[in-house]
Structures are given as structure tokens and as C-alpha cells.
Amino acid sequence: MRTKSEALGGGWSGWLKDQTRRAAAPALRAFYERFPANASQSIGETPLVALDLETSGLDPRRHAILSIGVVPFDLNGISIARRRYWILRPPRGFSGGSVAYHHITHADTEQAPDFAEILPDLLDALAGRLPVVHYHPIERGFLERAVRQRGQGPFRFPLIDTMAIEARRYRQRWRMGLRRLLGKPPISIRLNDSRARYNLPAYEGHQAVIDAIGTAELLQAQIQHHYSRSTAIGDLWV
Amino acid sequence: MDPELLEIRRHLGAYPPFDALSDELLDEVAEHIEISYYRAGSQILAANQSIDSLCYVRSGAVEVYRRTGDLFDRLGEGSIFGHYGLLRGRRVHYPAVAIEDTLIYAIPVTIFDHLCEADDDFADFVELGRPRLEAAVETQRRSNDLMTTRVRKLVTRAPLIAESGETAREAALRLADEPSAALLVVEASGDDPRYTYADAEGALWQVRGILTDADFRARVVATGLSADTPVGEIVSDRLVAVQSDETVQEAMLTMLRHNVHHLAVVHRRRPIGLIRLEDVVRYETQSSLYLIDSIFSQATPAGLAKLLPDVRTSAVRMIRDGADSRTVSTALSSIGRSFVRRLLELAEAELGPPPVPYAFMAMGSMARSEQTLVTDQDNALVLDDAFDPQRHDDYFQTLAERVSDGLNACGYGYCKGGIMATNSRWRQPLSVWKRYFHHWIEQPNPERLLHSNIFFDLDNAHGEERFIEVLQELVATEAGQSKAFLAAMARNALNRTPPIGFFRDFVMEKDGRQNNSINVKRRGTAPLTDLIRVHALACGSRAQNSFERLNDIAETQLLGPGVADRLSYALEILSMTRLRHQAIDIEQEREPDNNIEPENVPAKERADIKEAFRALSQAQKFLRFRYPMPAGGVRAGRPG
Numbered sequence: 101m102r103t104k105s106e107a108l109g110g111g112w113s114g115w116l117k118d119q120t121r122r123a124a125a126p127a128l129r130a131f132y133e134r135f136p137a138n139a140s141q142s143i144g145e146t147p148l149v150a151l152d153l154e155t156s157g158l159d160p161r162r163h164a165i166l167s168i169g170v171v172p173f174d175l176n177g178i179s180i181a182r183r184r185y186w187i188l189r190p191p192r193g194f195s196g197g198s199v200a201y202h203h204i205t206h207a208d209t210e211q212a213p214d215f216a217e218i219l220p221d222l223l224d225a226l227a228g229r230l231p232v233v234h235y236h237p238i239e240r241g242f243l244e245r246a247v248r249q250r251g252q253g254p255f256r257f258p259l260i261d262t263m264a265i266e267a268r269r270y271r272q273r274w275r276m277g278l279r280r281l282l283g284k285p286p287i288s289i290r291l292n293d294s295r296a297r298y299n300l301p302a303y304e305g306h307q308a309v310i311d312a313i314g315t316a317e318l319l320q321a322q323i324q325h326h327y328s329r330s331t332a333i334g335d336l337w338v
Numbered sequence: 339m340d341p342e343l344l345e346i347r348r349h350l351g352a353y354p355p356f357d358a359l360s361d362e363l364l365d366e367v368a369e370h371i372e373i374s375y376y377r378a379g380s381q382i383l384a385a386n387q388s389i390d391s392l393c394y395v396r397s398g399a400v401e402v403y404r405r406t407g408d409l410f411d412r413l414g415e416g417s418i419f420g421h422y423g424l425l426r427g428r429r430v431h432y433p434a435v436a437i438e439d440t441l442i443y444a445i446p447v448t449i450f451d452h453l454c455e456a457d458d459d460f461a462d463f464v465e466l467g468r469p470r471l472e473a474a475v476e477t478q479r480r481s482n483d484l485m486t487t488r489v490r491k492l493v494t495r496a497p498l499i500a501e502s503g504e505t506a507r508e509a510a511l512r513l514a515d516e517p518s519a520a521l522l523v524v525e526a527s528g529d530d531p532r533y534t535y536a537d538a539e540g541a542l543w544q545v546r547g548i549l550t551d552a553d554f555r556a557r558v559v560a561t562g563l564s565a566d567t568p569v570g571e572i573v574s575d576r577l578v579a580v581q582s583d584e585t586v587q588e589a590m591l592t593m594l595r596h597n598v599h600h601l602a603v604v605h606r607r608r609p610i611g612l613i614r615l616e617d618v619v620r621y622e623t624q625s626s627l628y629l630i631d632s633i634f635s636q637a638t639p640a641g642l643a644k645l646l647p648d649v650r651t652s653a654v655r656m657i658r659d660g661a662d663s664r665t666v667s668t669a670l671s672s673i674g675r676s677f678v679r680r681l682l683e684l685a686e687a688e689l690g691p692p693p694v695p696y697a698f699m700a701m702g703s704m705a706r707s708e709q710t711l712v713t714d715q716d717n718a719l720v721l722d723d724a725f726d727p728q729r730h731d732d733y734f735q736t737l738a739e740r741v742s743d744g745l746n747a748c749g750y751g752y753c754k755g756g757i758m759a760t761n762s763r764w765r766q767p768l769s770v771w772k773r774y775f776h777h778w779i780e781q782p783n784p785e786r787l788l789h790s791n792i793f794f795d796l797d798n799a800h801g802e803e804r805f806i807e808v809l810q811e812l813v814a815t816e817a818g819q820s821k822a823f824l825a826a827m828a829r830n831a832l833n834r835t836p837p838i839g840f841f842r843d844f845v846m847e848k849d850g851r852q853n854n855s856i857n858v859k860r861r862g863t864a865p866l867t868d869l870i871r872v873h874a875l876a877c878g879s880r881a882q883n884s885f886e887r888l889n890d891i892a893e894t895q896l897l898g899p900g901v902a903d904r905l906s907y908a909l910e911i912l913s914m915t916r917l918r919h920q921a922i923d924i925e926q927e928r929e930p931d932n933n934i935e936p937e938n939v940p941a942k943e944r945a946d947i948k949e950a951f952r953a954l955s956q957a958q959k960f961l962r963f964r965y966p967m968p969a970g971g972v973r974a975g976r977p978g
Binding site: 169173176177180183185299300301303304307308309310316324325 | 342343345346349368369371373374375376377380396397398438439440441444
């Protein structure tokens with residue numbers, strides 16, 4: 101009989117196993133080999149890494165990654181000293197509209213490395229750890245696209261999404277319906293609003309490292325409030 | 339340091355002991371912290387477990403216990419714990435539990451050791467057994483020193499920044515909206531690494547220089563330059579800057595050396611603010627001296643009343659600049675006396691010279707030199723014994739009314755208990771005053787003294803000094819001899835108790851209780867000065883100021899060793915809390931009062947205030963023990 105976590109995580113486990121054989125680039129193959137692939141493994145025993153991208157827009161086909169922040173952690177602690185941060189040079193430049201948001205300007209990115217140059221370091225920072233993000237379509241879409249554009253890939257792997265965890269709790273259909281019935285606005289599941297529900301401080305956002313740290317803190321809080329150290333990672337990843 | 343950690347660094351840098359660290363050490367701390375979340379109710383440190391980091395409360399609340407299980411302390415945002423364990427064998431001595439959802443920054447022991455070694459103030463702060471009150475007051479005192487204050491303390495806001503392509507008109511418009519008189523000109527592309535910095539988001543900028551309002555006059559208006567000229571063409575390529583952890587003194591010297599009135603303050607190469615020569619000068623001058631000059635140059639009571647905003651601004655400035663409570667209160671009391679004197683001079687000029695000599699007696703906070711920004715008038719007239727009510731009283735009554743009405747117009751409200759020279763009972767010849775004091779001391783009655791213990795702080799404000807000295811002498815020699823009198827005074831001093839649980843309630847209860855406030859005068863400084871007065875009278879002190887009284891008390895064996903110091907620190911903390919609160923009221927254009935709301939008290943000050951209330955509570959216990967209530971209630975005195 102299949103356990104619930106196998107049912108949920110089974111697809112990803114198969115995919116990861118498959119990629120350890122099929123990935124063309126040795127660096128990617130090594131990444132898949134070390135990925136925590138056992139869906140029934142407990143979250144408390146799994147090394148994690150918080151990941152955040154700042155991008156020039158929301159569409160991976162038209163926009164580019166401007167910076168990446170990465171912070172390794174586990175349920176005991178988030179280690180600031182081991183954080184990594186890269187500013188990137190987008191392939192075709194980027195439009196100015198998002199500058200006000202993340203304050204990364206053309207001048208910054210002109211001398212910055214291309215994604216291909218930092219990919220080995222990025223894979224190294226992620227190695228053996230389960231990535232945690234807030235709102236995974238951005239990270240998944242942009243990373244996949246960036247790797248493919250440089251002739252490698254596919255680059256897809258399970259992620260824990262702290263926004264999806266909030267959505268599961270606060271955006272269930274009956275809850276939403278009830279709130280609408282009572283005339284209340286839907287609960288915000290944006291990073292800082294979600295953090296406030298766990299008494300986490302408001303950080304000044306849109307800086308990749310700070311957002312990664314904020315995401316890691318949020319996951320620690322969510323696990324303590326809604327799950328336990330023994331919750332299977334297959335129950336959490338998306 | 340990488341700009342991405344500014345967020346963390348900024349928080350640490352706002353709380354002791356980290357606020358006094360050099361930029362370099364502060365960076366080192368921020369670089370190495372490890373962050374952990376604790377749900378309400380979960381254990382952070384268990385007794386006897388090994389400990390390898392100092393804990394810093396980033397958000398939430400924590401309770402620390404003795405090993406007996408008794409509560410040792412409650413901590414909020416910005417507090418540290420675990421240092422006792424780190425200093426004593428690296429084992430947890432005081433277990434800790436999160437009482438709210440809490441985020442902890444853990445600082446590894448290697449960094450902790452390095453901080454202790456590299457920074458004596460840090461070592462002092464965490465050192466075992468150092469009384470917290472003493473440390474807090476000393477830090478406050480040190481922070482007022484030009485030689486040791488770091489210039490980042492003068493920075494109140496981020497610098498106004500203009501890109502070099504912005505026009506002079508746009509830049510001038512932005513300057514006009516801001517209180518600052520200068521802005522920093524930067525450009526995105528530049529090739530001089532000495533002046534290049536990355537902003538909070540990692541963007542690179544090169545600083546060109548500072549543009550002041552004087553530059554706009556001299557280089558744009560006076561030369562007839564177009565208002566559309568880009569600021570990059572107006573600014574001179576010369577940045578004069580000072581590192582944020584240099585001293586205020588160094589900043590002043592830098593300005594003099596380069597003959598400039600504005601200075602960029604930088605952390606590494608990133609500008610964090612602009613300071614003006616006025617900021618530095620203001621920091622070192624006591625503006626109250628100028629104020630007293632202008633009091634004595636006023637020709638009418640109406641002119642005096644117009645000085646009220648200046649009095650307030652001057653006091654707020656001193657408080658903001660980190661002066662201690664004695665400095666601020668002494669300055670305010672001198673200002674108050676100057677008002678009294680000037681009003682009397684103006685009245686005498688109009689009414690003619692007094693028919694008999696007189697002393698205008700100040701009482702209460704003015705006599706103690708402990709005035710704040712909220713104060714009523716308490717005064718009386720002591721007249722020469724040649725005083726004949728039939729012939730002279732009209733003059734003195736008018737005189738008293740002039741002073742009283744004048745003070746009221748200057749912001750010193752009428753005394754609600756009627757203790758003013760306008761009241762004929764408090765406008766008497768010296769011999770009658772002597773009888774009053776004899777009577778109070780020999781036949782005390784707590785109810786009567788409750789209204790008149792204000793008379794046991796007395797000082798001359800204007801006129802015949804010797805009249806007041808006679809009364810001070812009488813009180814000092816007779817009051818301490820009368821057990822019954824001291825017991826009655828002691829009982830009054832116990833009427834009002836400190837609110838020990840106040841901040842605890844705030845920390846623990848999130849709903850409904852946040853609107854509570856506490857009158858820090860009624861529950862803090864007033865019972866403390868009452869208590870100090872009893873001890874001072876008991877040991878024959880002639881001092882009127884509470885700190886001086888405590889010095890006199892410390893010379894006797896009346897209180898245990900160190901107790902007088904502890905009370906002195908407690909009074910300083912509570913007085914400063916009250917003054918700071920009034921300063922905030924004034925800055926926010928509210929009428930100042932004594933009611934503090936806990937949410938307006940910075941977390942880092944709460945622990946000190948709590949400790950001060952605790953010191954007062956202990957001192958009251960001792961007072962109760964020293965002057966037990968007479969059996970069968972209080973001895974009744976003659977009605978009066």
C-alpha cells in the first residue's frame with residue numbers, strides 16, 4: 101500500500117532518479133545525484149536552502165534574472181555567514197520599469213557575470229539541500245529557462261513553497277467563502293504579511309538575500325506551528 | 339560589509355551593548371549570526387545544557403528563570419541572554435523559554451569572546467554581577483561626551499541624494515521640502531573606486547560632492563546660471579566626509595580643516611547622512627544659558643510668556659542630545675527661578691520698592707532643582723517681622739498676584755492645593771513661619787502633612803536669602819529629632835507604590851491592555867523623592883536636591899551599603915523616562931504630561947525602568963520596616 105507521502109512525492113522521486121541517469125552536463129548530474137530525493141525523509145533531517153531571485157519582470161520568456169540570494173539552513177538555524185549573493189548580467193539587457201522595485205540598475209549589471217558563469221557556484225550552494233522559496237513559479241520558471249538558454253537542462257526539482265503552505269491554510273475554498281460572506285478581504289499571503297502572522301519582524305524586502313532569510317524564518321515558523329520535525333518532505337514539496 | 343545585511347546590522351546597532359560597538363565589530367556580529375525561530379511556550383535554553391552562543395531577541399518575548407524555578411527576568415526586543423552561561427563554564431545557568439513566538443539571533447561564542455576582548459564597554463555590559471542600573475546610567479553619561487560620542491549619533495536622517503543629471507531647479511525644490519540645507523550629488527557611472535559605493539540593493543553609485551543652499555546662491559543665482567543646469571555641473575568635485583564611527587570632535591576638526599560647514603557621514607564608503615556645523619555646535623552648547631539672558635531682557639510679563647516655546651525647544655534639545663536628568667532639571671529650574679525673579683523685578687518697578695524686606699520662597703520641584711516640562715507653581719512669601727498686615731499686606735498681595743498670574747501665563751499652572759503666595763496663609767512674617775514649622779514637626783498628622791510636605795523642600799527664589807536659611811536650619815535640626823514626625827512623613831511616602839507588573843502585562847497581553855498608561859511622576863519619581871526626603875530629614879541633611887540628599891544619606895549608616903547609589907540610579911532612570919516622554923509629546927505637538935504608554939518606551943529602556951521600579955519597591959519595604967505604623971492607627975494631631 102502506498103503511503104500518503106509516496107503518493108504525493110512519488111512523481112518527483114522518479115523524476116530525480118531519471119535525471120541522475122539522463123542529465124547531459126556532469127555538473128547537473130551531480131546536482132541531481134545529491135538532491136534529497138526520498139519523499140518520506142523527515143523535514144527535521146533534511147538540509148535546506150532558502151532561495152530568492154530578483155527579476156526584471158514576471159515572465160521568464162521576456163524577462164531576466166537580476167540577482168540571486170541563497171542561504172543554507174535547517175530547522176535549528178539559519179546560517180548568515182554561509183549566504184551567497186550574485187548580481188547577474190541579463191542576456192539582452194532589461195527594461196527599466198522594475199528598477200524602482202529592486203534598485204538594480206543597468207550600470208550594476210553591465211559588469212556583472214552571465215548566469216552561465218555563476219551556475220557552478222549556484223549548484224554548489226544548492227548541493228544536497230532541498231530548496232525553499234516563497235511563490236515557486238518565479239524561481240522554477242526563471243531557473244529552468246536560464247539553464248535551457250545556455251544549452252543545458254532540463255532543470256526542474258521539487259521545492260518547498262512557503263506561500264503554498266500559507267495558501268493551503270488560509271486560502272482553502274471554504275475559508276475564503278466564509279470570509280467573503282462575512283465581508284472580509286482575503287488574507288494576504290505575501291511574504292511580509294505571512295511573516296506577521298507568526299510574529300516575525302517586517303524586513304525591508306526585495307533584496308534577494310534578505311528575502312531568502314525571511315523565507316527561511318517563515319518556514320521554521322510554519323513547521324513549528326502546523327507540522328513537526330518528523331513531517332515527510334514529500335508532504336511539503338511542490 | 340555586503341549591503342544585504344544592513345537590515346540586521348541596523349537592528350543590532352540600535353540596542354545596547356551593540357549600539358556602542360565600532361562599525362567593524364558590528365559588521366563582524368551581523369556577518370556571523372545564526373537565526374532560529376521559537377514558537378510561544380518552547381524552551382530556548384535548558385538548565386545545564388552546554389551553550390555556544392549569545393542570544394539576542396529580534397522579535398517576541400522571553401522569560402529567563404533561576405535554577406530554583408523562580409522568574410529572573412522578562413525580556414523583549416533587543417535584549418540579550420545567555421551571557422552568564424558563556425562567561426561561567428559555557429553551561430546554561432538561567433534557562434529561557436519563549437513566551438511569545440520569538441525570533442532569536444544567536445551570536446557564536448568565538449565572536450562573543452572577541453567582542454569582550456576588543457571592547458571594554460561590551461565586556462563591562464555582559465560582565466557578571468554588574469548592576470544593570472549603574473551600567474545604564476553610566477552609558478547615558480558617557481554618551482554625552484564630545485570626545486567619545488560617535489558621529490553617527492548626530493545623524494538623524496538619510497541624506498538627500500540627487501543624481502548628477504537632475505536640474506538645479508528640481509534639486510532646489512526637493513531641498514525646499516526638507517529641513518536639511520544640503521544634498522549629496524551622485525552619478526551612476528563613475529570610475530573612481532574611492533568614492534564608489536553600493537546602495538542597499540547593490541546598485542553602484544559614485545559620490546561627486548555636497549551641494550548646499552549657499553552653493554545654489556553663489557553658483558546659480560549670483561552667476562545667472564540657468565535653473566535647468568544639471569547639478570553635476572554645479573557641484574565641486576570634492577567630497578569631505580567622515581567615517582560614521584569617528585568622534586563628534588573629529589568631525590568638528592575635519593570641518594575646520596577643510597573650511598566647510600557640511601560633512602558627509604559614511605559607513606565604509608556608503609553615505610548614511612549629512613551633518614552641519616550647527617549640529618556639532620548645538621551638541622556642545624547649553625542653549626539654556628542664552629535663554630536665561632533673554633528672560634532678563636524682557637520688559638513685560640507678556641514678553642516673558644512668549645518665551646514658552648523657547649523653553650520647551652531648549653529642553654527637548656538637551657534631552658535629545660543625551661544630557662542627564664540633573665542637567666536638564668537644573669537648567670529648567672534655573673529658567674523657572676529666572677521667570678520668578680524677572681516677574682518680581684517688573685512688579686517692583688511698577689509698585690515701588692517693598693515696604694519691608696521679603697524673601698520669595700520656592701518650594702517643591704523648583705526648590706529641589708528638579709523641574710520638568712510639566713510643572714505647577716508652589717511658592718510663598720516670607721516677610722520681615724516688621725510686617726504690619728494693615729499697612730503692608732496690600733502691596734504684597736498685589737506683588738504675589740503679579741508673580742502668580744505671570745507664571746501661569748509662562749506655562750507654570752496655578753497650584754491646585756492653593757500653596758501660593760497669593761494665599762494669605764502663605765504670606766507671613768518669618769516668626770509665623772517658624773511657628774508653622776515647629777507645629778508641623780512637633781504635632782504631625784499624616785493627613786495634614788500630606789498637603790504640606792511640599793514645604794519641606796524649600797529654597798530662596800528672590801529676596802532675603804537669610805530668611806530662608808533660618809527656616810532650612812530649623813527643619814534640618816528639628817525634623818530628624820522627632821520620631822513621630824518622621825513616621826508620619828514615612829507613611830505619606832508609602833501612599834503611592836510603583837507599578838511593578840506594568841511592563842509584564844504589556845509583554846504578555848496582546849489584546850485590550852495596550853492602551854494602558856502609567857503616571858511616571860505619581861508612581862515613580864514622586865514616591866521616590868518622598869522617600870528620599872524622609873531619610874534626608876532623619877540624618878539632618880540641609881540639601882534640597884534629591885541626588886545631593888542621597889549623597890548625604892550615603893555618608894551615614896542609615897541605609898545598607900550601595901542602597902543610596904541604587905536609588906540614585908533609579909531616580910535618574912525614572913526622571914529621564916519622564917523627560918524623554920515629555921520631549922516626545924512636544925515634538926509631536928501634544929501638551930506634555932507624565933503619562934507614559936509602554937508601547938512608546940523603546941524596548942531597550944524597559945528593562946531599566948522595570949529595575950528602577952523594583953529598586954523603589956525594595957526601598958519602600960525598608961522604609962515600612964524602619965518606621966512601623968503605630969499600633970491602633972495614627973496618633974491624632976490637633977486639627978489644623
